[in-house]
Amino acid sequence: MVLINGTAENAAGMTVEEYISETDYNKSRVAVEINGEIISKALYTQTVLNDGDTVEIVGFVGGG
């Protein structure tokens, strides 16, 4: 299981890119941190979520 924003999810084996594409997040407006390290967007397609990872996905909006 992968702990994503505090919820255990069955996402091990998926890349960050694959996970995000299955959610409502917009890739250009998210920040992804895995085990305390920010993942650059260029690495989303090659970064695989592993069992036991702690992931924070933060969506941003630009209005004010």
Add this chain to the structure above:
Amino acid sequence: MSFDAAKAKRYARHLVLKEIGLNGQKKLSVAKVLVIGAGGLGSPAVMYLASAGVGEIGIADYDKVDLSNLQRQIIHTTDRVGMKKTASAQISAKAVNPDVNIIPIDERLDPDNIIRIISEYDFILDCTDRFETKFMINDACVIAGKPYSHAGVVRFGGQAMTYIPGRGPCLRCLLGSVPHDSETCSNAGVVGAAAGVLGSIQALEAVKYITGAGKLLCGRVLSFDGLHMNVRVHKVSGSDPHCTVCGKEPSITDLSVNRNDYYIYGCSTGGDEE
């Protein structure tokens, strides 16, 4: 600040707080805070900073009050439609607290003037309404070494975080490059009270920074989803060492390097600073 009976009464609810007290109130009275954008986020932020007794509040906005602003921009009033937002905000802030000094800044912030303007202030609030401007403020604050509060709001929610130089990630660490999409346009909609929540958080961060109270949203992003009433504080503790503005070998050392990034792609009309 001479502390007369009227001030003791005005700030009585601050004075009883152990985190603020008389020392904190004195710090607030000599602090200078710049609010960029007197719109949905900036309206509550300016009102709370003024009522808190922040000594000098700069308000930057080049727009005029429009009838469509009043659904959320609570610092402005119906009889001020057409007035400069800075002038309208000044009237409301001074009505709440005549002791604070309000500096209206009507010029449009751009890569050529922003560093000069922010350098006058202790803390900056980004209350603007699009990513291009938010990134310009982020980059300027990183380059000038200024702490600032970021926030964004659309529909029923948004996010807030605080950047403190050398102590946590900046907006560019988290997002990389400027997202160019139309989501911030007026057609996405926004509930006034949601902007009120996030703008109030920004004012609270400023008060905490100035008085040294508590723990800032530095290295953390608060996500507020008012539609389902979920709040999460994401820990994003690490700065990106490869960040192009605050990393170890930054390529953005001057705002002219990235000038095109700050150009507005999404919305072609309306003010920058909502």
